[in-house]
Amino acid sequence: MNIFENTPRRAVTGLSDIPFPSTDAAAVQSLLDRCPHAAQTPLINATALAAEVGIGALWLKDERARMGLGSFKALGAAYVIAHDAQTKDVSAVTYVTASAGNHGMSVAAGAQAFGASAVVYIAETVPESFAQRLRAFGTDVRREGAIYEDSMAAAAKAAKDNGWQLLSDSSWDGYTDRPYRVMEGYTVLMAEAIAQVPQAPSHIFLQAGVGGLAGACAALAREAWGSVPRVIVVEPYQAPALVASMQAGAFVVSEGGVSDMGRLDCKEASLIALKGLARDADTFVTLTEDEGLRGAQATAHHDMAASASGAAGVAAVLQAQGAFGLDSSSTVLCILSEGPA
Numbered sequence: 001m002n003i004f005e006n007t008p009r010r011a012v013t014g015l016s017d018i019p020f021p022s023t024d025a026a027a028v029q030s031l032l033d034r035c036p037h038a039a040q041t042p043l044i045n046a047t048a049l050a051a052e053v054g055i056g057a058l059w060l061k062d063e064r065a066r067m068g069l070g071s072f073k074a075l076g077a078a079y080v081i082a083h084d085a086q087t088k089d090v091s092a093v094t095y096v097t098a099s100a101g102n103h104g105m106s107v108a109a110g111a112q113a114f115g116a117s118a119v120v121y122i123a124e125t126v127p128e129s130f131a132q133r134l135r136a137f138g139t140d141v142r143r144e145g146a147i148y149e150d151s152m153a154a155a156a157k158a159a160k161d162n163g164w165q166l167l168s169d170s171s172w173d174g175y176t177d178r179p180y181r182v183m184e185g186y187t188v189l190m191a192e193a194i195a196q197v198p199q200a201p202s203h204i205f206l207q208a209g210v211g212g213l214a215g216a217c218a219a220l221a222r223e224a225w226g227s228v229p230r231v232i233v234v235e236p237y238q239a240p241a242l243v244a245s246m247q248a249g250a251f252v253v254s255e256g257g258v259s260d261m262g263r264l265d266c267k268e269a270s271l272i273a274l275k276g277l278a279r280d281a282d283t284f285v286t287l288t289e290d291e292g293l294r295g296a297q298a299t300a301h302h303d304m305a306a307s308a309s310g311a312a313g314v315a316a317v318l319q320a321q322g323a324f325g326l327d328s329s330s331t332v333l334c335i336l337s338e339g340p341a
Contacts (some may be wrong), residue, residue, distance in 0.1 A: 001291055001319045004243050012278045013250045019176060019232040019274040021219040024183035025191035026288070028075070031082050037067045041189065043196035046338075049302050050156045053317055055330040059201065061193045064306060064339040069109055071338035072189055072213060074101035078110030079185035080178055088282060091092060091115040094164040098152035100145075100209075101309075102338055103169045108137035110203050114314070121151040125258060143180040147258075149267055161190060163339040166228075170210040172272040174324065179212065181274055186216035193333065199305045200225040201333040203324060205313035206281075207234045209266040211242050211273025218280035229333070231323060232283045234291060234316045241269040242277060243284040265336065283324060287312065291319050299336065310338035 032038040042062045050058035063072035077097070084090050094117040097107050104120040111118035119140040121194035122131060131141045143153035152168065159166035204221055206214035211233075218231050233242060238256035246253050251271060259265040277284075295315025296308045308315070313334035320326050 001288070002237065002286045003323065004247060006246060006278070006281055010246060010249060012245060012274055013062045014038070015251075015271060015275045017173070018171070018271045018275050019180055020279065021215045021272055022180060023187060023220050023223050024184060025187040025220065028079055028185050028188045029253060031079060035067070035082075040192050041066055043193055044304065046302065046304070049298060049314075050332070054328060055317070055326055055332055056328055058317065059197050059333045060304065061189060061333065061335045062070055062304070063189060063335060063337050066189075069102065069105050071102035072089050072186060073106045073169070073334065074109070075106075075185040075188050076169055076182040076212070077103060077106035078113065081107075081110035081114050081116060083181060085114045086162030089181070093117070093140060094119060094162070095167045095267060096121070096155050096159050096164040097120070097167045098148060098155040098266065100148045101130065104134055104139070107167055107297055108134050108139040112137045119155075119164065120153040121135065121158070123147050123151045126336040130245070132293045147267070148265065165333065169212050170266075170268065171272045174270065176272060179270060183212045183216040183272060186213050187220050189335070190217040190220040191306075193251045194220070194224045197333060200228045201234065201331045202229060203326060203330055203332045204229045205232045206262055207235055207309065207312035207335070207337060208242055208273070209239070209264040210268065212270055212279060213217070213335070214281070215270070215276040215337070219276050220281045221291065230283065231281045232285060232316060232324060233277055233281045234312045235284070235286050236264050237268055237286040237288050239265045240286050241266050242274060243286060244280065245269050245274055248285055259292070260289050261287070261309045263307070264312060287315055287319065291315055292296060294318050296340070300340070304336060305340045306336045307338055307340050310336050
């Protein structure tokens with residue numbers, strides 16, 4: 001595990017026109033209250049796992065069954081489509097995106113629910129079983145490129161060529177409105193956790209791909225608890241999108257191979273998330289493939305099966321071995337962001 005400390009906070013240049021993440025969880029909840037599939041997800045008190053690690057408490061926000069879609073991403077793109085549908089008829093709208101996993105499911109489910117169309121580009125490495133799950137929602141699935149960034153470029157081109165609505169969970173210069181709203185959707189899970197946890201955690205571990213989940217949760221945690229929790233962002237060593245930019249002090253494209261932490265295998269950070277985490281995160285860490293696998297193995301052993309991506313925060317806790325000031329008095333919050341692959 002490699003560790004990069006963001007203390008004192010390091011400014012990231014070139015982001016003056018990029019917004020900070022939203023903390024308006026109430027706006028999201030008002031729409032979710034109208035959805036028959038929406039329900040609060042549980043917060044698990046993982047006492048046995050905490051004892052193994054030697055910390056006081058380990059709380060796991062369990063997103064594995066969120067709205068029947070299997071991950072926290074159910075809160076993102078589907079919320080954007082619902083937000084659009086408040087002000088216009090979306091039945092003639094086609095939403096297009098790229099996905100390495102759960103974001104595409106949220107676009108597909110949201111489009112189906114509101115009578116819109118969805119096109120999802122996936123890379124060659126994405127399992128066919130995932131493509132079939134998308135097609136079950138009536139989604140047009142197209143393969144393009146070897147990695148996520150290739151399929152994202154294809155989705156952006158298709159949006160421009162066809163007049164479709166690009167609905168990415170990442171943001172870049174000139175494209176922030178929809179990913180801002182996607183990240184706003186994620187705030188609901190942290191708002192729930194804030195209400196569920198009995199005391200402010202001393203540490204929060206947040207896994208990151210492009211950084212949307214981490215950025216949204218860190219922003220809301222700071223609003224609720226100020227400087228109390230130590231916020232640690234967790235990435236695969238093969239895809240250090242956020243930490244590479246933090247180290248450079250400006251957005252950079254990271255390099256690396258393919259990671260088994262598949263939904264975290266992103267080489268370019270979302271600029272909204274990057275700006276927010278530069279302000280809100282204390283520490284950035286990267287995990288090797290073996291270290292990432294430990295999280296999935298540990299949660300499965302304790303009957304909380306998750307993928308290596310979904311349990312990456314737990315993996316970092318297991319790997320810490322006294323780092324980050326963790327000890328028997330520590331109270332840790334992690335997110336089980338998805339079920340087993």
